[in-house]
Amino acid sequence: MPWPGIPRLALMLILGGVGTVSAAPSADVTPMAPYRAPFAPASDREVLQQVPAASDPKVREMAALRRKLDAAPSDLRAAADLARAYIDFGRQIGDAHYAGYAEAVIAPWMAKPQPSSVALVLQATILQFRHQFSDARDLLKRALKDEPHNAQAWLTLATLDMVQGDYPQAAEDCQAAARTGGFALGLACSGNRLSYVGKAEQSVALLTQIEGDAPSLSDPFKAWVQGLLAESAERLGDWTAAETHYRKALRYTPDDNFLVVAYADFLLDRGRPKEVLGLIPNDAQSDTAFLRLVLAQAALKSPDLARYSWIMAARFEALTQRGSDYYGREQVRFALHVQHDADLALDLAKRNWQVQRGPWDARVFLEAASAAHQPQAAIPVLAFLEQTKLQDPVIEPLARQLLLQLKSEPARAR
């Protein structure tokens, strides 16, 4: 190497600022660290990287759609089909690259002075995927101005409003989604919303209606409904039902990253971290899935934890370097349960709360405030919970405990 020290500079910078973890490359832990200087593998057969296999039907479908678009490069429909396939695949395997590929595919249509609603909704979906919620909302509203009957736009808008905790607005969006996209869609949308406003029983009832007439619906839709049912069952503390629904959902769309992650959270909460190791492969490329692996290793007090947490910290740092800031929820949990840095966790939770306000966002905020002994920091979240009436067997006791602390030491400040 002609310039000692330089090739690793990027890595050193990546590791900068990750607290205690950045000490990992020191001599005693080097064997555990997954990094070494650039190298030439010893064997031709050494596997360096996993990629989607060409034999995967979804990969073949994407290739076919790509050929179709290449044959008719100005055909918006061909572009939209390919972009959608990319978005779906990226979501399924938990890989943000595909959102970028989709963005490139529809870019020529987004560059037009008046982009069509098809392009706007796809771009909004991509932005939503990256947690650029307000930009996504703007695009959806533009799309709906042109095409008020675009059910996908209404559903996406409803999802955005739910993610950000605006449940009254989400109710209107769901009604519009039902009007434009049909009854099943409306039911799923409303069923989803009800689980956030203290009406998980009604949520289950609505979602079960869709379940009853399932054969005619697509597998991804059925998986979505089963995932929502699992979530609502969790709100009610019905763990058996929740698990049944998660497993059903995973039968419809095996390996779906979103479902795998939600089910892993369920297992972690139920004190079954070992099963998480069976659910998520060791080399998970999805960061959200990988975090659950790290949390499981932490719960198991595994000797491998240092290695896992080092990789996780490096991945978060790489995201920070590229200016991505949408892993708030995951970063809070990592800071809290792996790095045991309650103050950092609370800072991250506060920032995350500005972006998203789902039950998990509320929960990690309360957990962080509690661990940091700063109940007063949780006041905005407690007020939100009181207003929305979220019912949840984990979050409610947490909130009560913080309220008690607030009453007993109202003036405590740090």
Next chain:
Amino acid sequence: VRRTKVRTAGQALLAAGTLAATAVSAHSASDAYLTLDVERRASSAGSVVIHGQWDVALRDLDFVLKLDDDGDGNITWAELRKHQAAIADYAYTYLHVSSGANACVVRATRQAVDNHADGAYAALFFDIVCDGPTNSITLDYRMFFAIDPSHRGIFVLRSGDNIATSLLSPDNAKIELKL
């Protein structure tokens, strides 16, 4: 609860459309790491050689160049080695350096494998040589932007004791560097 027969008016949408149900993103997007180190030459005044290392994710390269020849989902060292020339041809098309009126040449030296937290990267080593005295260079980086506008080049320049960093993106693809 009254059971309502579910109508399927939104069938086409539900079958073909992207469900907005999951607003949770999950995963690293595409990054490359570009590091330049400036070596001043004592012999000729103002003349420099810049040594570069460019780490490009095998995942990204596979998407554009299909490195996984047998399609089994694993890129092996043999497969990567076979494509090294194609990788260099592709990559260096998207990296241009100039210095005022002077031309600069980007000369590939060797390739290796580098591991990052999100997977294996091809490490492309190169030298940049410019004609005449060189106090600043213009770097033009367009890697992957046309196929993935969310790609980012994480750039580090080291010149003596100075370190400069930049995030290369479609909106920040051309940067001026004082050496």
